[in-house]
Amino acid sequence: MNELLSDTPIFDDNPVIDIKNVSHAFKGHRALQGISFQVHPQSLHGFVGPNGAGKTTTLKIICTLLRPQAGKIEVFGNNVLTGVKEIRKRIGFMPDHFSTYRQMTVFEYLDFFGAAYGLGVEQRDQVINDVLTLTDMDGRKDSLISGLSRGMQQRVSLARVLVNDPDLLLLDEPASGLDPRARIELMEILQELKRMGKTIFISSHILSELAELCDSVTIIDRGLIKYSGTMDGLLTHEQEHPTYKIVLASEVEGLVESLANESGVLNVEKTEKARELRVSFDATTTNTSKLLSKIINLQGVIESFQKDKKHLNQAFLDLTEQGVR
């Protein structure tokens, strides 16, 4: 059964991907259990879930590699069962591995896929130069793929996805195994692509990785959708009980207990760091200004004050179940 937690699930008339009650099983294991969600045009949609949640299965169904055993999927209005050709022409799929031919040069590899997508020779030259510029790979055109770093190979894969100028990009954990710099650069390229009007469907098992990038997100766990909607919606849900980290200039005896007894304050706890408190409050009865005033009234000198960065991870943990599957 579907478990939609989104307060405002968005279902519009012309979604790029429209999934309705899709189920799929592998030899007794129910990978997808009636999932439903939509991805909207020109959006960057995150698809998040722990390992074994059903992300890759969903992606494979969307890109016509697997047949859904129940339910209906439409991509650009084409049913995946009947509009296979049309869908393949308009998508670019990047699996969770590089999928590169290591004995080819970067140009040969891209040219190979250009030809596979039916582009003419001259058109291919132009397109390949463009995607190499976009992915900042101009200088590596004649390099053998086997000699490239992991980050570079990931860019080659991304360049390959763009060769046929797809309207929808399906990226399966594109940032896994990359160092922080390569990760940031990849995200920048994705943002650029979004600005160019592409719809990007990106899967990951780390929610915070997609937080600043995505407009909307779907959280899946054990084949069930736990949340689908805007990123703000996910945060709003959490913002009813916001949590802040407050670092005091010095320890104040009895401050924790006194602050905990204040109205609207839900929880006060000391963190593992010295002089640091984690405070959560009820946003309907109090706010940050009131909270800070209360601390000052209790003789506390505030050194720093920031929203608890753990909130996204916590939201993810709250939505998904324990245990490795």
Add this chain to the structure above:
Amino acid sequence: MKLRRFQISLPLLSKELTEMANRRRTYIIRTIYALLFLGCIGYISLDQVSGLQNNPLAILGRGRQIFESMIYLQFTAIYLFLPAITCSVITQEKEHNSLGLLLITRLSPSTIILEKYLGRLITMVTFLMLGLPILAFAYSLGGVSPAMFINGLWLLVLTMFQVAALGVLCSSFFRTTVSAFIASYVFGFLMLFGPVISYELNLFFFGDFLKMITDQVRDMPLWSNYISARRGDLSLLLFAPYWFDRLSGGGGIGSIGRTFLISIPILLSTFVFLIFSHYFLVRRAFLPSRNYLLNLFKSLDSIFSKINHNRVTRGIVLVKEQIQLPENRPIAWRETSKKSLGTVRYLFRILIALEVPVLFLCLFIASSSPAAIVPGAVMLLWFIWGLVVLLLAVSATSLISGERSHETLDVLLTAPISGTDILTQKIAGVRRLSMALLVPLLTIVLFEAWWKWEYAQINPNNRNPYELQWLPYLIGSLLTIGIYLPMLTWLFCWIGMKVKSQTKAILSALGVIVLWCILPFILMFPVLILNPSFNEESVIYGLFLSPASYIVINEIAEFHEFGTTWGPLMINSFIYGGCYLLFRYQCHMHIDKNLGRLDSKGNFIDRSTLFPSGKQSLLSSDQ
């Protein structure tokens, strides 16, 4: 839990045995082996007792023949299966990136080698143990001396040690199981028969050298009785079945002593293999992915290029190779310009490497053989057929399974190319390879046909008239080649689509072809068991259920039972022409399903379509 106290401290061996015991296929293979083995022994025994219906007691004292058959079968099993069993012992760890983990434990390289070696030896011993009841039966019939019994078992054990050590060495040296698999058989063949071939052909004066050594050895007191100067025994020093044949005749303790003495070279070779396995284990533990054939060709390119840059030729290039990018058939382009077994330049080299020795050997054989059937040419043709099967198995099975293993298939499948088009383009490289392999096969066939024709002119009253019929021979051979090459290509391609891993696909393809070749004999056995008076001639055409039968019969011109050369030709062509069409149809009709994607009509038959209604399995992880 009590059992754990008695567990020996050989963790790797325990792991190997536990893994083996946990695999279902262990028991399936063991059962098939037992059935095949018992079938062959039963077939031989029935053949021997078939004339004794009037006096069943006459079988007493005939245990020797059954015993010898059993020992030779066990030798065959060791030479056939043990390289396959051992070649993956280290490469498997390399492929799973777990060898490094083993090397940083307290286990030393020698312990790793020995425990792995022992693990695979135990596997083979379990196979050989299946022959124990037959051994007991043969012994109880009488005719087997204790010395023969001991000699036979000792040489079997030694052969097992030797072949397993060679497999471990190849596994330690090579990076992938496929390379180790091929190398085990090639080096095994060279080890056993290389010296004999070199001796017979006196390659690099090896024959003369061996004769000189033989003379020296014959002067030594203990060896003089066993080494014959005439037969070049020394060239077979590492081939235990030969020594079993030579030494099992004489009874008594003396023959045991002689067997132990003659087994010293085999033992020495075993130690050398193990020492080298140890040497290479760490040095070649973390090899990068390499295409050995492609690298070999590239180094040849640079050598030829250097030779070409001299004062006379000044780097002249007669045929300029243009680096072309795909026009509109990218997959075919990749298969024919990026793969070592598909590129014209490299295929030409393979062709030269095969054709020159074939021509040389044909001329050599022709000048030395006065018979209508030239045994050397026949052997050569069978050898080339073996090579053809091996090369086609590697290249055709890898077409799809290779893409799957390298994780490049999914992206190809999401491109808007139809499954049939993918297959047609994929097969282009293998087709070129087939054309290159066709040339040496045709050379030998044409040589043999010409030889038969010539011989018929000189000696028209030959004892076997079929030996002189060059036209049916030629047509039969050409038809066989014409049908078998594409049939094998499609069969292997189909296996490559069905089996997920490249290594397993290649091994399965070779296993299937070996099984298919011995199929009629397997099918024949239950018929003979159920009805001992069954007339074999009534099902003589059943022989052609094995693709190897016609090749063998046509080469040795044994058409007496058929009474004609054309009947078998027609039947064989009909059967395998049908198989060719069937395999081709199977590949084309179910291409999208086998590749793992929806076809353009959206049809996809998932093998795991049953959506469970009950509790989900925690062990499933296929997503």
